[in-house]
Amino acid sequence: MSKAALEMTIDTDSFNAIAELAYRESGLQLAAEKTSMIQSRLRHRLRALGLQDFANYSAFVCSDDGRDERRHMISALTTNVSHFFREKHHFDVLKKQFETVLLPKLKAGGRVRIWSAGCSNGQEALSIAMVLLEVAPDVAKLDLRILATDIDPEVVNFAKQSSYHERLVGGIPPELLHKYFQCVKQNDEKIYQAGGQLLKIISFRELNLLAKWPMQQKMDVIFCRNVVIYFDLDTQNRLWPRFRDVLSPNGILFLGHSERISDPATFGFISDGPTTYLPSTASDGSSPLRKEN
Ligand SMILES: C[S@@+](CC[C@H](N)C(=O)[O-])C[C@H]1O[C@@H](n2cnc3c(N)ncnc32)[C@H](O)[C@@H]1O
Structure with a gap:
């Protein structure tokens, strides 16, 4: 593994600090077996902040100055999958x-x-x-x-x-989609805008x-x-x-x-x-x- 890739790998102390923070702030439980998923979800935050490794990131996000970053971190860690008319x-x-x-x-x-x-x-x-x-x-x-x-x-x-790509509107019965959404074409793709x-x-x-x-x-x-x-x-x-x-x-x-x-x-x-x-x-x-x- 290259040095750069190694530094973008989360170490145990940083993982524990981030997991404890996420739990305290939002109730999210970060299981150790999800380490690689968590690492990949947070890598773009390191890049956005110009940080080289997770040790610096965890120190920053846990500090008083890390208040804004905590919102980005929670945003990166949450799972947002949803569907229309789910269940x-x-x-x-x-x-x-x-x-x-x-x-x-x-x-x-x-x-x-x-x-x-x-x-x-x-x-x-x-x-x-x-x-x-x-x-x-x-x-x-x-x-x-x-x-x-x-x-x-x-x-x-x-x-x-409330603007949804056509692949996200599958759960909506066609008559309701037609009635309550406006369809616009963007680069040959259909986007549905809620009315x-x-x-x-x-x-x-x-x-x-x-x-x-x-x-x-x-x-x-x-x-x-x-x-x-x-x-x-x-x-x-x-x-x-x-x-x-x-x-x-x-x-x-x-x-x-x-x-x-x-x-x-x-x-x-x-x-x-x-x-x-x-x-x-x-x-x-x-x-x-x-x-x-
Ligand atoms: C999987 S989505 C569920 C969306 C929708 N309720 C559904 O069933 O399709 C879970 C949502 O819960 C939100 N969430 C997680 N922890 C939360 C918290 N502490 N307070 C408020 N929302 C939270 C996440 O940001 C995410 O958007």
């Missing part, structure tokens, strides 16, 4: 909840808030918006907001643009789930899918009560297909189908929503 069964539940509970609430002058927590490039929030608009095309006139947040500033900026009716009801923001949450209002639905899979059990268990506190009594929490609340009752939830949780608000641990259904 479709959740969108079926959302549609039913919207028709039977949330739309009547809105029409009666109430407020509805839906949170896509760990929204990545925005596909989840836009899928939610399409479901709602299909049921109620005038919903933007009512007090409805979809809050879409992610720790990674790069994906949040991407989501705000104003979708973007009007979504706010994209940077937010670390482990930090303080600024929102004051209760959430009617929370999507936090394929996010906590990167956290250890302690971090997950610190998150559940926070979701419980912010969820309205008739609310729903959706997790990703391989995520579970290990002991829902302990955290004030009851399980209601695959990776779907309701707050248990009654003294017997049941949920008013489930009783209605």
